[in-house]
Amino acid sequence: MKQKYNIAVTGLNNTDNPGPGVPVIRGLREAKDFDVRIIGLAYENLEPGIYMDGICDKVYQIPYPSTGSDALMERIEYIHNIEKIDVLIPNFDAELFTFMKAEKVLKEMGISTFLPTIPQFEERHKAVLPEYGEKYGFDVPxxxxxxxxxxxxxxxxxxxxxxxxxxxxxxxxxxxxxxxxxxxxxxxxxxxxxxxxxxxFIRGTEVNVIALGDGEGNIVGAVPMRKQYITDKGKAWGGITLDDKKLMEITKDLIAKTKWKGGMELEIIKTQDNKYYIIEINPRIPAWVYLAVGAGQNLPEALVKLALGEKVKPFTSYDIGKMFIRYSMDMIGDISQFERLSITGEL
Amino acid sequence: MEKLKYERPVINKINAGVTDKFGMGHKIPIIQELEGNKISDLTNKYGSPLFVISEKKIRDKYNTAKQAFTTRYPKVQFAWSYKTNYLNAVCKVFHSEGSWAEVVSGFEYDKAIENGVDGKNIIFNGPDKSIADLTKAIKNGSYIHIDHFDELFDIIKLTETVSEKPKVAIRVNMDTGIYPKWDRFGFNYENGEAWNALNRIMLSGKLELVGLHTHIGTYIMAPEAYGVAASKLADLAINVDKKFNHKIKYIDMGGGFASDNTLKGAYLPGKDTCPSFDDYADSITNALINSNLDTQNLPTLILETGRALIDDAGDVIATVLANKRLADGRRSTIIDIGVNMLFTSFWYDHEIYPTKQTGSHSEDTTIFGPLCMNIDVVRSAIKFPLIQKNDNVVIKRVGAYNMTQWMQFITMRPKIILIDTKGESHIIRENETGQTLTAMEKTPTHLT
Amino acid sequence: MKIKESIAISESGFMFDPSTGDSFSLNQTGKEILAFLKSGKSEEEIKEIMIEKYEIDNFTLEHNFYDFMEMLKTFNVLTAE
Structure with a gap:
């Protein structure tokens, strides 16, 4: 029988500007080596992932990080007492700082995370990108x-x-x-x-890479993708995996040099003369992570194993030419669900 | 039958999207006492509003800060920033811990002397020093931190009439990678003005160059900026030594450390994001130790941190004057302390707590002060529990700047008490009365 | 003042107004007052019951009750008559 883990996931906002929570959960549900019970953590009461069938086993509302880490941790502790969370995967940029700072406290409670360190998180900010490029030897605008x-x-x-x-x-x-x-x-x-x-201003084609670093300089997995169509919010609604050796080398190099820990997304501009400029480094798994799962790299599964201190064999390949096409669909909910969530904070 | 505990009836609209806290069983924290003194006892004895300063918190904070620096650097000296809170009782707590005085006007200078500070332990900063102030400071052997060339020339000129050799430092402003750059104080590093000033001091032969000073800004959240600043001052010190074979005695990194208050517009609360003394100390001392300064002869590191040392130690107790509905249904609560007493409410979202147990329900509330002025808003939006008229609230972390920048306007300034380390309370400033004000007024005879 | 006929208040303090689609939350006293209003009790009767049941003086209750009714008006859950 496979081991069953209780995994708490945020970012259930599968809206037109989607959070990575739902695709992360889909990856976890397809994990080869373990079963999961998913505890959804929602900030807002209409995050679609709360109501979707087969996504969360249980959902709890949690207070925004802006309320203060005390209130957030108090709530997590309450949930943990009921659910015995093994691993927590935060998926919002705005909450990362709080969870990174709370890493030790969570660990003491028995909750594992696998997040970048605060210096790793800070040095990749947009405003300090030139220093980052110089320090690690990457082309940046x-x-x-x-x-x-x-x-x-x-x-x-x-x-x-x-x-x-x-x-x-x-x-x-x-x-x-x-x-x-x-x-x-x-x-x-x-x-x-x-x-x-x-x-x-750098002219060229934007390409993206999702990657997972083990915190010791090794790359556990990485899949490059080009967005094929973009919504008016600048979000991909279709994308395709690429075969681009140089892009993979850059990713590997960056993870080796920075000893990146956790999931990340690189946004890169590839110019006409084949130069690659890093324009942004997102410190978490991107919303298109399910494409990586579909292409043969279940990065959420690998991340959970890393968080639990297990050895993970790095992925060495992925399917080229896999595509994702995002769609929207109307689910039917009922006011009674909304009531339960609003009044008790649980569903 | 025993009656049930009552809570004001309330209805809240549930907005799609935003969640309410109450569903999560979140208890609204309350503050029932300050350093062992019940809030109601304090207001009964001293009235409301009431500023309360904790001596224990000052001493604890000071020692945390001191430890952060002394464990990393051999020679450290704190100088209490008078403008942050110059109540004599507060200054004396700091002086008793070993703090020097850092003053920015003749008035503050005299206050430090009256508080028993040796002139040799006073740092005189700021752009406003009169000839009389400078003369006094030179005679007392105080450290004068020169702000501009006019002041430098004034001091050189004074050496013609005053026999003591002035002990001086210059204030240096610089680019440390933060915004805003404070370039209005002191001499600029990047354009060579600071180096020019140092040369003039050394070449005059009439002044003793004792230190280098900077103060990079206020509420600085980036400790690394201090590292940049410390390296630049270290470079200046090394260059002075090279060119004039003169070792400066101290490097003064000024203040500007953030307190745990939350700036308006900040996403995360200050408590979660503000660097610790260890973070600042790490950055500053690493920069100095890794510089080319002679390790056998390291200059003393002076710190003038004010806000980060005193903010936490001050609370204010206020009383609800009224609850009222605004035209759009929003709740507003009027309390008896306003922005004229609480200047910091212009830049912080102050934490405000009820003092009695309430239910878990809260309402979006605007907290107004008592002034008949539209701008008198203490908190524009806060989830606040359902409290009644005459209930007390405690506004936390008001120890810095309020008790020096407050102004008498419409209402009188209230009492300030200090709770000592044994929990005893003492009035350290009386409340003003009408008499306090009218005593200074004069009416022309034709109007009497 | 009467509460709109179609409004449903649940035991949990959740209230749904089907005519507008708005949802509300109520605390214990708020829920009770609304339930009494819905059952047709007059404001005076409700206040008497509350005073009987809770540790509260007439004056404060009057004040809070008025405020609560104002909120019900603001939220448009009362009918005109």
Whole structure:
């Protein structure tokens, strides 16, 4: 009989800007080496994964990390007392920091996680990408963080137009001259504040890699993909696995050099002359993880094993030309489910 | 039949998307006492609102900070930042722990002297020092941190009339990779102004260059910025030694360490994200030890941290004046302390707690102060339990800046008490009365 | 003041208004007051019952009751008559 694990998963928001929770759970349910009982952790009461058949065995509401880690940990402890969680997989960017900080406390409770370290998490931020590229020897777009209009004048000898003008969190515009830079600077800073990131504009094709590092420099698995169609929110609705040796080398190299621990997604621009620029590093499993499962690499399963301290044999191949096509579907729910979740916080 | 415990009836709309806490059995924490003193006893004795300072918390915090630095660096000196909280009782607690005084005006300077601080243990910062202030500081052997060239020339000129040799440092501003860059204080590092000032001091031969000072900003969440700043000051010290064969005695890293309060607009609460003293100490001491400074002759490391040492030790007890519904149905609660006493509510989402057990229900609430002014908002949105008129609340972490920046406006400033390490309470500042104010007014005779 | 006919209040304190699709949560006292309103009791009768049952003075209850009714109006769960 296979071992059965209780696994808590967040990110059940399978909406038009989906979280990775549901695909992670699908991967876990298909795990070869163990069975699972899934405890869904939901922040909002309409996350589709709460209501989907065959996804969660039990769902609990949890408070937002913004409420403070005390309240969140108190809630996790309560759930743990009932459910005996073996592994917890957080899937939101906004909650990662809190869970990384709580890693030890969770471990003491008996809950395992497999997350990047705080220094790994911090050094890959958008605003410090140039330092990251220099430190580890990767091509990244040249960028500069500015906090006053005066600094724009000094940029002209460092950049060639067009350049990207980006907000700290959101918004990015391509500017073709200084006047436009000033215009976008004002527009973005009015909305999101300063600093503003000025980034070299790199022409090419965007490719993505999902990868899992064991924390000691070894890559456990990685699958590259190109988005085939993108929604107006910039999310892939279709993608295809690629055969790209260089992309895999870069991924392997990055994980080896940074000793990355946990899941990650690399966003890379491949230029006409075959150069690869890393434009973003997401510190968690991406929402398209089920494509990797479908292509032969069950990364969620591997992550659970790593979290439990088991040895994992690295994946060496994946199927090329596997595709994912996202779709939406209306489920039927009932007000009584909503009532139970709203009043008791459990479903 | 015994009657049941009552809770105000409440109805909340469940919004799709956002969850409510009560479904999760979340207990709203309450604060019933401060350092062993019941809230109701304190308000009965001293009235409301009431600022309460814990001597124990000050001493504990100070010792945590001190330990973080002294375990990493051989020579460490703290200097209490007067502007953060210059109540004499508070300053004296710090001085009794061994803190020097860090002052930024003649008024603060005199206060430090009156508090028994030796002139040689006073650091005089800031852009506003009069000739009389400077003369006094030079005579007392205090450390004068020069802010601008005009001040430097004033001091050089004073050496013609004052016999004591002035002990000076310069304040240096620099790019440490954080925003905003504070470039209005001191001399800039990157454009060579700081080096220029140091040369002028050394070449004048009339001043004793004792230290280098920086203060990179306020509420700095990035400890590594201090590391950058410490390396830059170390470089300046090394260059001075190379060119003039002169060793500076100290490097003053200023303050700016964050407290656990949550800045408005921050996603995660300050308690979860603010660096610890160990984080700051690590960054600063690593930078100094890894620099090319002579390890046999390391300069003393001075720290002027204010907020991070005192914020936690201050709480304020307030009383609910009224509960009321706004036009859109939102609940509002009016308490007896407003933004004129609680300046920090402009930049923090202060934690506010009830003082009595309530149910697990809460309502989205706006907490207003008592002023007849639209801007008097203590918390614009907080999930707050159902409390009644005359109930008390405790606003946490108000020890820094409030008791120095507060202003008399519409209402009078209340009492401040200190609870000593044995749990005894002492008034350390009386409440103002109408008399306090009118005593300073004068009415022209034709209006009498 | 009467509660809309179609409104359903469950034991858990959950209330659903089928005519608008809105959901609400109520605490114990709120739930009781609503149930009494729904059963046709007058405001005066309800207040008397509450005073009988709970540790509360007339004055505070009056105040809270008024506030609660205002909220019911805001949330549009009362009918006009």
């Amino acid at each position: 040249f960028s500069k963080t500015i906090s006053s209009l005066n600094e724009i004048k000094k940029l002209s000898d460092k950049f060639e137009y067009p350049i990207l003008v980006k907000g700290k969190f959101y918004d990015a515009y391509a500017a073709y001259n200084e006047d436009q830079v000033i215009g976008f600077y004002n527009k973005i800073s009015a909305k999101w504040g300063v600093p503003i990131i000025i980034q070299e």
